[in-house]
Amino acid sequence: MTTTPTPPPPALLLRSLGQPDVLVNGRRVVWPARSAEELLWFLHAHPEGAHRHVLLDALWGLEDTPAAANRFRVALHRLRTTLGRPDAVTEHQGRYHLHPDVVAASDTAALHRALTASRASGNIQEREALLRQALASAGGEYLPHLTGDWVEAARSAHRAALVEANLTLSLLHCEARECPLAAQALLRAAETDPLIGEDQHQRLMACLATTRGKYAAIEHYRRYRAYLANELGDTPMPDTVAFAERLKHGEQPCAHAAFVPEGQPGTPPPPGR
Template identity: 30%
Template structure:
C-alpha cells in the first residue's frame, strides 16, 4: 500500500512513499489538505466554492478539474478519488497527518511526544488571500492545535516537576513562555520549574522579565501570587494551588481539583469557559475559592472539551455534562454534594438532579437559564440569528478580552482583569472549538425537566445581568418546585465579581442543612 504523508505543522509538505512532492499551485495544496483533514467525502461544489469563491459555478468546477489534473501529475498517481459529486483521498492510500498524530498523542500520551511533533503552527506561512473561508478554516484549526500544545506543555511541566525531572520541566516551560510572552501563567510555570531545579537566580530573573513585559506591554503589575513564588508568602497573598487530577469517562480525560476538607462536598459546575488552573491567577477568584473552601470541600472541574480536559469532536449536551459531574464526584470520593451551577452549567445540574437525586444535597443556580435562545413562550433570550451574530463577535475577539464588557462590565477597562481573561480564553479553548460549545448552548432547552427536580434549590441572578437576563432566572426558579429566587443588585454575570455575599450565604445555608 502506498503511503501519503502530510506535514502540516509548519509550512506544508507532502511525501509519497518517502519522496517529497512539490506542489507549486497553492490551491492544489489547499485542496489536498482540506480533503485530508475532512477524513471523508467532500462535495465538489463545497471544494469549488471554498477555493474559488468569487467565480461562477461552471468556471469554478473547470478550475477544480484542472487542479485535480495538476495534483495527479505532481504525484504521478491518483491520490484523490472522484466519486460522482464528491471528492476524497484515495482509499488505497495509507494516509498520515502530523496534525492528527499530534492530537492523538495529546489524548493518549506520551505528552513529551506530542510537544515534539508540534514543530510549528498549523500551516504556518501558508494562506490564500482570495479565499477568506479557507483562511478562516485554517485559523480555527491553527488555534485549536495551538491550544492543545499549551495544554500538553502545562501538563508535561507539572508531571516533570512531580517526577523529579526539573531540568526537563525548564525546557518545556521555556517553550511555553515563548508561545505567549504576556501570559503570567506561563511565566509562573517557568519560575516554578527553575525553583524545582534549584536555580533561584534564574527564577528571580524570570520574575523580573515578567514584571517588565507586563509593565511595558500592558501597563499592569504582576499578580501578588507571582511575586510570592520567590519569597515567603503571606497568608493573604494566595492559596496553594491544588494538584490537578484526571478521571477518564467514555475515553475522555476530565481535569479536576479539590480544595478544603470540610464535611460537605461542594461541586462547581462552570459555564461555557473554564480552566481549573487559570482561575487561580485572578485574586477575586482565589478569594471566592478561599471563602467556599472554608464551608466544605470544593470540587472544581473542566467539562469535556474545555480547559485542561480532553478536547472532543462533538457538541456537549446536558446529558454528557451530568455524566461528567458524576465521574468527577466518583473520582473525588464524593457520595453526595451540593452543586453550584454557574450560567451554562445550570442545565447540566438540572439533568444531574433528575438522574441522580440520591447524590445531591441541593442546587444553587447562579446567572443560569433553562433555554439558550428565544421562543414564542421564552421571549427574554436572543433569537437564534442574534445568538449566532453574538457568537461571531465573541470569536472575532478571541485572544483578547472578548466580551468582558458583557460578562463583567464592572471590570471593563481594568487592564489586569482583561489580560487575565484574554489568557484564560486562549488556554481554555480555541475559536473553532468554542463555536460548537456555543451552538450546543443555543439549542439547550431543559424547561420540561424543571418540575422533576426534587432537591432544595436556590436561584440567584443579578438584576442587570447583560449575558443572561434576570427573567431567565425567575423562570428557572418558578419551574423548580419549592425553589427560592434571590435577585442580586448589579450587572456582572460572573459570580466572583461584585456583591458575592448573597451567593455565599445561600451556599453556606444549604451546606449547613446537610
C-alpha cells in the same frame, strides 16, 4: 480466468510542520498547480470534510459559479493524480474528504494520535512517553508558506495541542519531583503561546526560582509583563505581582506543587513515581 491483482496504493508522507513537503513512495512531489496543493492542505486541516462552496470561498474567494466549479474539478483531478490515488479525495453527500489513510500519513496526525493516547492512558510512564512522542513529531510552524483565515485557525489549533502536551508533561515531571524537566516543559509551553494563563506563568516562576534562582524567575516575570504591555496593553494580575515581589525578597516556593496564593492553604505534593 485470471485477474490482475490490484496494486497497493502508493506510500505517502505529508509533512505539514516546518518545511512542508509531500512524498510519494519516497519521492518529493512536484505540484502542477498551487491550487491542488492548497486543496490538499485545506482538506488535511478539515478532516471532517467541506462542501464545494466552502472550499471555493475559503481557498480562492470565489462563489460557486460554473467557472469556479470547473476550477475546483481541475484542482481536484490534479491532486488525485499527483498523489497517485484516485480515492485520495472522496465525496459523500456533497462533502469532500481526504481519505483517512492520507490524513493519517501526516506528521500532525501523529501528534494528535499520541496526545489522544496519552489522555486515555492511566499509566504515568506511558503518558510521559506518549507526550514525548507527540512533541517529537511537532517541530516547526504549521504550513508556514500558506496564508488565509483557515490556515491561521489550523495553526492556532496546532499550537494549542503543543501547549497541552507541554503543560501536561510539566505536571508529570512535577509529580515525579523532576524540577528542571518541569521548568523546561513550562518554558516550551510559554514560548509556544505566551497566553497560557497566569497560573501557569506563576508555576513557571516558581520552577525557575527553585531550579535556577530568583533572578531567572524575576527575569521571566519582566518579560511576561513587557509582553502584556506591548501586545495587549494589559498588566499582570495582582497576585502575580505580589508573588514576584515575594520572590525578589527571597521566598523559596515549593517546586512540587502548583503555586498557591498567599493566605490560602496548600496541599502536599503527591508521592513520586
